[in-house]
Amino acid sequence: MAKKLRYLEIAQILKTRILQGEFPLGQALPSQKELSEIFNTSVMTTRGALAELEQEGIIHIIHGVGTFVAAPEVHSDTLSLQGFQNEMDRQKMPVTTTVLSVEHHISDPRLCSLFGSSDAQFSALTRLRSIDGTPVIYQKSYVEQQFSAVIEQYSEDRSLYQSFAQTTGTMVTKGKEIMTPVLLPEEAAQALGITEACTAFLSKRISISIHDKVVLYDEAYLPGPYVIMASSRQGKRNTFKYIINKEGTIDSIDSFNDTDLWEDLI
Amino acid sequence: MAKKLRYLEIAQILKTRILQGEFPLGQALPSQKELSEIFNTSVMTTRGALAELEQEGIIHIIHGVGTFVAAPEVHSDTLSLQGFQNEMDRQKMPVTTTVLSVEHHISDPRLCSLFGSSDAQFSALTRLRSIDGTPVIYQKSYVEQQFSAVIEQYSEDRSLYQSFAQTTGTMVTKGKEIMTPVLLPEEAAQALGITEACTAFLSKRISISIHDKVVLYDEAYLPGPYVIMASSRQGKRNTFKYIINKEGTIDSIDSFNDTDLWEDLI
DNA sequence: CAGTGGTCTAGACCACACC
DNA sequence: GTGTGGTCTAGACCACTGT
Numbered sequence: 001m002a003k004k005l006r007y008l009e010i011a012q013i014l015k016t017r018i019l020q021g022e023f024p025l026g027q028a029l030p031s032q033k034e035l036s037e038i039f040n041t042s043v044m045t046t047r048g049a050l051a052e053l054e055q056e057g058i059i060h061i062i063h064g065v066g067t068f069v070a071a072p073e074v075h076s077d078t079l080s081l082q083g084f085q086n087e088m089d090r091q092k093m094p095v096t097t098t099v100l101s102v103e104h105h106i107s108d109p110r111l112c113s114l115f116g117s118s119d120a121q122f123s124a125l126t127r128l129r130s131i132d133g134t135p136v137i138y139q140k141s142y143v144e145q146q147f148s149a150v151i152e153q154y155s156e157d158r159s160l161y162q163s164f165a166q167t168t169g170t171m172v173t174k175g176k177e178i179m180t181p182v183l184l185p186e187e188a189a190q191a192l193g194i195t196e197a198c199t200a201f202l203s204k205r206i207s208i209s210i211h212d213k214v215v216l217y218d219e220a221y222l223p224g225p226y227v228i229m230a231s232s233r234q235g236k237r238n239t240f241k242y243i244i245n246k247e248g249t250i251d252s253i254d255s256f257n258d259t260d261l262w263e264d265l266i
Numbered sequence: 267m268a269k270k271l272r273y274l275e276i277a278q279i280l281k282t283r284i285l286q287g288e289f290p291l292g293q294a295l296p297s298q299k300e301l302s303e304i305f306n307t308s309v310m311t312t313r314g315a316l317a318e319l320e321q322e323g324i325i326h327i328i329h330g331v332g333t334f335v336a337a338p339e340v341h342s343d344t345l346s347l348q349g350f351q352n353e354m355d356r357q358k359m360p361v362t363t364t365v366l367s368v369e370h371h372i373s374d375p376r377l378c379s380l381f382g383s384s385d386a387q388f389s390a391l392t393r394l395r396s397i398d399g400t401p402v403i404y405q406k407s408y409v410e411q412q413f414s415a416v417i418e419q420y421s422e423d424r425s426l427y428q429s430f431a432q433t434t435g436t437m438v439t440k441g442k443e444i445m446t447p448v449l450l451p452e453e454a455a456q457a458l459g460i461t462e463a464c465t466a467f468l469s470k471r472i473s474i475s476i477h478d479k480v481v482l483y484d485e486a487y488l489p490g491p492y493v494i495m496a497s498s499r500q501g502k503r504n505t506f507k508y509i510i511n512k513e514g515t516i517d518s519i520d521s522f523n524d525t526d527l528w529e530d531l532i
Numbered sequence: 533c534a535g536t537g538g539t540c541t542a543g544a545c546c547a548c549a550c551c
Numbered sequence: 552g553t554g555t556g557g558t559c560t561a562g563a564c565c566a567c568t569g570t
Contacts, residue, residue: 005557033536033537044559045558047538048558056501057503058501063538063566063567064537110519114519175499176498177496177497177499177506178519178522179495179497180490181466183465199447224448231442231506233440233441233442235321235439236323257379262442272540273540297554299555302542308541308543310540311541329548329555536566536567537566538565538566541564542560547555547556549555550554551554
């Protein structure tokens, strides 16, 4: 445990202090020079610690401005929606959300083991995400009953993460997701207004708080006509994003030449 | 262009020299101290340059051993196959490959624009990937006719990247991939020995050489029963891998608790 | 302009791999 | 052991942002 690596040690100390609320969400940390004096170390070492925390998504460093405790809006909604609209006006994708249902007192042993909790009850929020009025994603989110207020106080103009942060003061920094190709089940197809048989991505996802606790479980259907995945690799790194294609018609092979699309990957 | 950032400048110089073959594939570069003397700079700066090149996948740094020009086998085959076998013996997944067909003199304007070449002809290699004798992936790879030797000299015990490196002396360091959920087409289903209707990932992928040229185009079908995707996010970073599930039976929700599975993601 | 983060030095010393 | 990469110092100076 005792690594004796100074920068990791400092990172750990800072992390602890942030978790204890010493530096509230969105607030600026002391400057790198100040931190260096505080910890009696050099700037290079301090920067190593901060780089570590930034990679963990806990802080956000802006050149010439400062270092800030990461606000949830920094991480775009986990289903980081990105538009795809023939070459132009990719910027403004009006994503609207509709709440279909709210359920409480759900019991499911698999959810229990997922959340690692004995709290046998869960609440669920079912939503529909639309682009320009066209529904493209059907999503169901589960939280532990004790956090049902997160769902109650959720409003459609912000993400569930923001609601979570505001209600509980906890931020989500990690997630794991599993994707499979499926046929759209009737329930989802109906909600999406799709009548014919349709292939889709089924995404199951857990969101993990800064305290390393599972706080959210999501299941989302992303129908093939509207959603594709784009992935980029360089060296050992790979990264991906979902792309919304409202028209339902892109031949993916052409999109390799669309430089805008790949801009922010890797 | 002239950034005046010393470490990027050094990285650029080293990259050029590597491309010119001054340091052949797999060979060790001079040590960090030597490089620092050569470029008349400090170790910290040299390390910055090397870190840059490592992230680009051009070199491979090993603590206590040395810095090496990256050999293609460092990047596992782009469809980085990872096994999933109830908790144990995940290590040894005997992936075998069968060549189904080799075609030449293929003309396709879309491939031309993809490769950005006027060479109107392409060669194709169709393969079947199997785990323990169970076929799980159907894959078709295209190269420009001028590189048809890569396909001719391909052998089933190594990757196409290795064949490419050996035949042309060029290494692949980047790739872009697009994934969609589809129904397995008859041709692929037949090859995979799947009789019923079956959902699958369709992966279209281009591989880009160190000279920034598209050298390979792949289409692969990864049927849902055998293949799932696992993705992990931390902060702004996200990464994913394909997981082979030979038995065709995992409920993905349980796999969140399988720590081995997520070990190497992020 | 002042204040922030980013780069760079010229060394020293530590951790790891290999013989 | 020797030789490699990894961390760290105590500053200096550069680049960016906002007033």
